[in-house]
Amino acid sequence: MTCRQCLQLLGPYHDGELTDVERVVELEEHLEACPDCSRRFEELKAVSGAARQQAPYYTAPPELARRIAAPRRSATPWRWAAALTAAAAIVAIALLIRQGQNRLSGDLVADHVRSLQARHLFDVASSSRHTVKPWFQGKLDFSPSVPDLSGAGFPLLGGRLDNVGDRPAAALVYMRARHVINVFVFRGPSLERADRLDGFNLAEWSTEGLTYAAVSDLNQPELVQFAHAFRSGSSD
């Protein structure tokens, strides 16, 4: 390696950005043999170290966080607090949705597939919502809607406890023809969307702080129809 090449790579080497092992070996050999380049490397370390240790890191003043979260107009204190909470919630939820969407879909599809493969679809097998809904009592800190959708062509088969990511979830199992529909109910981000992953369709919505996610190999229009029926059935 020439000095010129060495000097060009010193920065990336120092920053851990030189990933080509052969280049790293060549560069280190060169540094051992060449006092000039070695001195330059020491200088580089000193400059970088000085910037890291001596330059001030300006942390945001507390009032800036308040300015960002606060509403534009002045308001009564409780309104102000409510608006601040709402703004923080919006920010947090938006972040969760954007960051978590792909991972969430992956988790949901994996849970769906696992439930089919393990042949563990139900902890409680019943086509009656009056059996399935109370079964979750005491097992979760929320109570999922379990509408009767047999009239719409989606009979209930049962329910079980499951997890979505690291969140406890109720899984409700419905059927359409020979397609199993898992509806995962959990405390999650507020969202409303349809997705498709690995050949499975997903339909998600939120009510009363709970996320409902229907996953199935059923085609998308029918799954959307299911989601509509579920939501209108829940409100009875």
Next chain:
Amino acid sequence: MVLRNLDAAYNLARWLLGNDADAQDAVQESSIRAYEALHTFRGSDPKPWLLSIVRNQCRNRLRGQARLIPLDEGAGEAPGPSPQDMAIRSWEGESVRDAIESLPLEYREAIVLRELEDMSYKQIAEVAGIPIGTVMSRLARARNLLRECLSVSEEAK
């Protein structure tokens, strides 16, 4: 998202704009922009995305200032150090800060993102909207300038 990265946003704005009031305004404006543009965010790491908004916001402000007060370069809260002042300082906090502040904008931003924010070349490229190769050359140039600046003060001690 903004609140989580508030220190990073403020630190960058403070370094690029040189004073607290402008930095706060720029970050507040950026948070509104970020919220409006949230649907354009793709990927898993919001920090570079957010900082690129802050960076652009700062640049817009600097451009606006340049039009209004063309000769205001560096005249912020205090008068800049004279060459003699620079020369008698060692590599202490103040001289390092002055040295970084004296760097042209794109070098200053590279140093802040790399050394203070500890971002990878890829993240810096995303913030600054430049190829990774340019990040590499800017950073090298920035460090050389810093070294020269600091060596002058060292030798003269």
